[in-house]
Amino acid sequence: MLKTFSIGGVHPPENKISAGSQIVVLPLPKQVSIPIAQHIGAPANAVVTKGDKVKVGQLIAQSNGFVSANIHSSVSGTVASIDPVMDSTGYKRPAITITVEGDEWDETIDRSTDLKEECNLTAEEIIAKVGQAGIVGMGGATFPSQVKLSVPKGKKAEVLIINGVECEPYLTSDHRVMLEKGHELMIGIQILKKALRVDTALIGIENNKPDAISHLSQVATKYSGIEVHALKVQYPQGGEKQLIKALINREVPSGALPIEVGAVVHNVGTAVAVYEAVQKSKPLFERVVTVTGKHLATPSNFLVRIGTPISEVIAAAGGVPENTGKIVNGGPMMGKALSSIDSPVTKGTSGLIAFPAEEAKRKVAQACVRCGKCVSVCPMGLEPYLLNRLSQKKMFERMEHEHVLDCIECGSCSFECPANLPLLDYIRLGKAEVGKIVRARKA
Amino acid sequence: MNKLLAVSPSPHVHSGESVNKLMFNVVLALLPALAVSIYYFGLGAFVVTAIAVVSCLAFEFLIQKYLLKVTPSISDGSALVTGLLLAFNLPSNLPWWIIVIGALVAIGIGKMSFGGLGNNPFNPALVGRVFLLISFPVQMTSWPLPIESRAHYMDALTGATPLALVKEGLKGGQTMSAISEHIPNNMQLLMGSMGGSLGEIAAIALLIGFAWLLFKKVITWHIPVSIFVTIFAFTGILWLIDPAHNADPFFHLLTGGVMLGAIFMATDYVTSPMNPKGMWIFGIGIGALTVIIRVWGAYPEGVSFAILIMNAFVPLINTLVKPKRFGEEVKKNG
Numbered sequence: 001m002l003k004t005f006s007i008g009g010v011h012p013p014e015n016k017i018s019a020g021s022q023i024v025v026l027p028l029p030k031q032v033s034i035p036i037a038q039h040i041g042a043p044a045n046a047v048v049t050k051g052d053k054v055k056v057g058q059l060i061a062q063s064n065g066f067v068s069a070n071i072h073s074s075v076s077g078t079v080a081s082i083d084p085v086m087d088s089t090g091y092k093r094p095a096i097t098i099t100v101e102g103d104e105w106d107e108t109i110d111r112s113t114d115l116k117e118e119c120n121l122t123a124e125e126i127i128a129k130v131g132q133a134g135i136v137g138m139g140g141a142t143f144p145s146q147v148k149l150s151v152p153k154g155k156k157a158e159v160l161i162i163n164g165v166e167c168e169p170y171l172t173s174d175h176r177v178m179l180e181k182g183h184e185l186m187i188g189i190q191i192l193k194k195a196l197r198v199d200t201a202l203i204g205i206e207n208n209k210p211d212a213i214s215h216l217s218q219v220a221t222k223y224s225g226i227e228v229h230a231l232k233v234q235y236p237q238g239g240e241k242q243l244i245k246a247l248i249n250r251e252v253p254s255g256a257l258p259i260e261v262g263a264v265v266h267n268v269g270t271a272v273a274v275y276e277a278v279q280k281s282k283p284l285f286e287r288v289v290t291v292t293g294k295h296l297a298t299p300s301n302f303l304v305r306i307g308t309p310i311s312e313v314i315a316a317a318g319g320v321p322e323n324t325g326k327i328v329n330g331g332p333m334m335g336k337a338l339s340s341i342d343s344p345v346t347k348g349t350s351g352l353i354a355f356p357a358e359e360a361k362r363k364v365a366q367a368c369v370r371c372g373k374c375v376s377v378c379p380m381g382l383e384p385y386l387l388n389r390l391s392q393k394k395m396f397e398r399m400e401h402e403h404v405l406d407c408i409e410c411g412s413c414s415f416e417c418p419a420n421l422p423l424l425d426y427i428r429l430g431k432a433e434v435g436k437i438v439r440a441r442k443a
Numbered sequence: 444m445n446k447l448l449a450v451s452p453s454p455h456v457h458s459g460e461s462v463n464k465l466m467f468n469v470v471l472a473l474l475p476a477l478a479v480s481i482y483y484f485g486l487g488a489f490v491v492t493a494i495a496v497v498s499c500l501a502f503e504f505l506i507q508k509y510l511l512k513v514t515p516s517i518s519d520g521s522a523l524v525t526g527l528l529l530a531f532n533l534p535s536n537l538p539w540w541i542i543v544i545g546a547l548v549a550i551g552i553g554k555m556s557f558g559g560l561g562n563n564p565f566n567p568a569l570v571g572r573v574f575l576l577i578s579f580p581v582q583m584t585s586w587p588l589p590i591e592s593r594a595h596y597m598d599a600l601t602g603a604t605p606l607a608l609v610k611e612g613l614k615g616g617q618t619m620s621a622i623s624e625h626i627p628n629n630m631q632l633l634m635g636s637m638g639g640s641l642g643e644i645a646a647i648a649l650l651i652g653f654a655w656l657l658f659k660k661v662i663t664w665h666i667p668v669s670i671f672v673t674i675f676a677f678t679g680i681l682w683l684i685d686p687a688h689n690a691d692p693f694f695h696l697l698t699g700g701v702m703l704g705a706i707f708m709a710t711d712y713v714t715s716p717m718n719p720k721g722m723w724i725f726g727i728g729i730g731a732l733t734v735i736i737r738v739w740g741a742y743p744e745g746v747s748f749a750i751l752i753m754n755a756f757v758p759l760i761n762t763l764v765k766p767k768r769f770g771e772e773v774k775k776n777g
Contacts, residue, residue, distance in 0.1 A: 223446060333453060
């Protein structure tokens with residue numbers, strides 16, 4: 001029996017169309033727009049002005065607080081403007097637009113592809129380097145990584161968990177990274193272990209990626225304290241709490257962080273970014289993006305500079321198919337639908353999916369027949385049908401009592417609902433209101 | 444590209460499951476039992492089923508269109524299922540006008556008066572059935588006997604159900620060994636060769652339907668199994684204490700409406716609890732009430748009443764019994 005989490009879960013069609021496509025470096029765009037808010041936490045402060053010349057890897061916006069992240073230029077050229085542009089959330093927010101001139105990298109970056117295994121830095125120095133490099137969670141959550149590495153006083157990390165689950169349908173960027181950057185990943189994991197002062201790292205990979213499992217199992221034998229675990233395919237296994245449950249059978253209590261049970265979770269892409277930052281002095285300014293869709297000419301995995309217009313990434317995969325009705329940034333279960341493909345790729349852009357028109361619109365909602373399927377698939381053991389109703393009736397205190405704040409917004413309830421009810425829409429609205437109430441109470 | 448893109452919150456994919464598909468699978472699961480019924484009771488079984496289904500669909504349509512003035516939703520299949528289940532709970536020689544009244548009560552009072560699909564606290568088909576049982580006790584308990592009268596609808600030879608025979612016999616001071624000469628053996632009961640409501644007789648056909656519902660993930664096993672286990676354990680204990688005056692547990696499982704009720708009526712989505720823990724409480728309640736009514740009550744059979752009584756507890760069960768929350772049991776050492 002393969003390991004998995006115990007409560008709820010669904011198995012949407014996997015559609016990993018681009019799994020066999022090697023990572024290709026996307027040609028440089030003519031212009032990039034780099035938002036200063038592309039991570040969870042406070043937006044960064046721009047430290048360049050219009051007309052400044054910048055190099056690849058140069059700091060252009062400074063982290064602004066404990067939960068924030070540095071932002072570096074992904075290209076060399078001239079700062080054209082610092083104005084609001086529409087980002088992938090659909091809002092216009094400040095971004096640093098740079099006109100590309102050549103490809104001149106900051107001298108401190110080691111551009112060689114040689115593996116650098118040795119790392120003599122202390123834990124504090126590693127965490128500082130990760131922070132300087134502006135690394136955030138690459139799975140899509142974009143939480144600043146140095147914050148997760150700074151274990152709070154009184155808590156102790158026991159195990160590092162590396163998330164190679166990629167449970168979202170369609171997405172293959174983590175899969176390709178595991179296949180093509182296995183050694184970098186392992187060294188990155190060793191560095192993360194050192195920063196956290198733990199001896200063991202567990203890599204969790206779903207069983208629909210047997211090539212990645214066997215490859216990494218083989219590579220891992222050269223490194224101490226790294227185990228590769230195959231997991232049963234079940235969404236949302238890539239959720240932190242679900243992955244911890246699956247791998248070490250511990251449940252993170254309601255409202256608590258993984259460190260409460262001694263675990264710290266990082267994505268495979270993040271571990272590779274840590275390797276590059278610590279060993280090669282390369283800040284986070286590019287990432288692997290899956291571009292896919294059933295009607296796309298060449299579903300691909302590209303290495304893309306942050307700030308590249310999404311339209312150019314899709315164009316490189318054959319352009320937007322004729323009958324496209326919706327383009328999603330991220331996975332189909334949790335990603336955001338784009339209102340415009342002119343918005344830029346950010347640190348959290350794991351994939352771009354073009355859905356044909358017939359799959360773009362929701363079906364008409366019918367009456368709830370109280371089948372209880374939403375309850376049985378909820379990975380947090382909540383009752384979506386009830387939360388949906390309470391939210392519509394604005395009964396927020398009851399919602400809090402029914403643990404709405406535990407909802408991870410995975411979408412399993414809406415996915416499964418035979419009446420096509422937009423359960424998560426209402427739960428999200430109610431959860432936001434409950435969050436406000438709870439914050440006001442604490443203040 | 445100048446086209447407008449659709450924008451909606453996640454998730455952007457759907458399982459493809461629909462209410463129609465679920466109802467369609469329930470109908471499929473009921474077909475083996477209908478086939479057995481037509482085999483044993485002939486034309487009557489078919490006529491009663493057809494009348495019940497057509498009147499349920501018609502009443503739902505008419506009430507939605509002319510009384511509630513909403514778009515009729517008979518295509519969702521729920522009225523079809525109600526009609527089938529109502530018919531399955533009726534004798535196969537019931538006069539047509541009684542069936543129509545049953546359908547009106549089931550759909551009109553049991554379902555639509557509460558706001559239609561998803562809002563009714565009681566199983567509509569059982570509301571209709573129990574209304575008829577109380578209003579027309581003679582017609583509702585004149586059970587045609589199997590095989591004798593395949594080509595007839597009204598003039599079938601009638602007799603009592605095995606449960607009624609046992610109840611009468613025990614009341615008359617007979618022992619089980621004397622009564623058992625007049626009732627079918629357990630193998631015959633399994634195959635459905637007995638008098639009874641047209642859809643309840645063939646345990647084996649209903650169990651095939653159960654397997655289909657589980658395979659298609661229409662229902663979970665919790666409610667039927669908890670009912671079976673409770674009835675088996677409860678009647679088993681009584682039988683072990685006094686085998687001369689109590690029927691054996693297999694007899695109780697295979698007669699009357701246990702199979703039909705547990706698999707198809709108690710599992711009705713709208714009127715059953717929402718999580719496994721609640722389903723167990725619900726099922727144990729139905730099993731216990733069924734045995735109590737059968738052994739100590741005035742009626743020989745109690746499944747319908749037991750389900751309706753437990754239906755009333757469902758909102759309470761849903762409020763008090765919550766699913767296992769993630770992080771509830773915190774294990775420190777995995």
